[in-house]
Amino acid sequence: MMPDYAMPLQGLIGGLMIGTAAAIMLLGAGRIAGVSGLAARAIGLGGGAPRALAILFVLGLPIGAALVTLVAGPVVSRFPMSLATLAVAGLVVGVGTRLGSGCTSGHGVCGVSRLSRRSIVATLTFMLTGFVTVAVLNMVGGGW
């Protein structure tokens, strides 16, 4: 059963857009559209892609989101957590994605569809620790 708050259609359409964006990066520039790697590259904290390519990709992300708000109206983006929680989360994500060489986009979208062993294992791992973390947070009253 699909809960009424789920957005399967928007999810699928947005997902196809994300996958097409990654396909453009792959077939056009010959590279993986991995956001953590490109973001690190853009600020000079990683190797890989040509720097200009990485910078424009990173700048394109908020531009794309802004275009959607212009065309379709406000986009829901709720941040009920404290800024301190957000900072800790960001730090852990930053360390984890660079140690693990990728995030939801590079490993999840690009790597799993490539049937990369590294990416499949990484994706299963971060999904698992994500599920466990939320379950533990709920138990100790760490909801937002």
Next chain:
Amino acid sequence: MRTIIGLISGVLFGAGLAVSGMLDPVRVRGFLDLFGQWDPTLAFVMGGAMLAMAIAWLIQRRMAAPVAAPAFDLPDTDPITPRLLAGAALFGVGWALGGLCPGPALAAFAINPLAAAVFTIAMMAGFAIVWAFDRPDSPRRPARV
């Protein structure tokens, strides 16, 4: 040309994140809340994205070179290392804690710049920590996926 591809890809990527509801940390955490009010939306996002990319990989195998670059430059698909596992495990914890991964955090600058900036600056500090601890004399390999 290649640089413009970065912009086109980034814009479409960011738009897809906005359309799919992934700029909402509450919804993302809802997906990770397997034993609570589970929100399956993220699974549809991943499914759609993987479908498009699976087709792209089929096309890629028939291409000698990308359209606007001299050659494909792709990460290794092996081996599974302790570093990979530790990094992915940590990432999952942070993802759950903030309801954000790097793409939505950057795209969210268009909607909630303060929250996006706090997360992103901390994330970049994390990048810098790993960059600093990686031996500076080690060959700088392209980021592995």
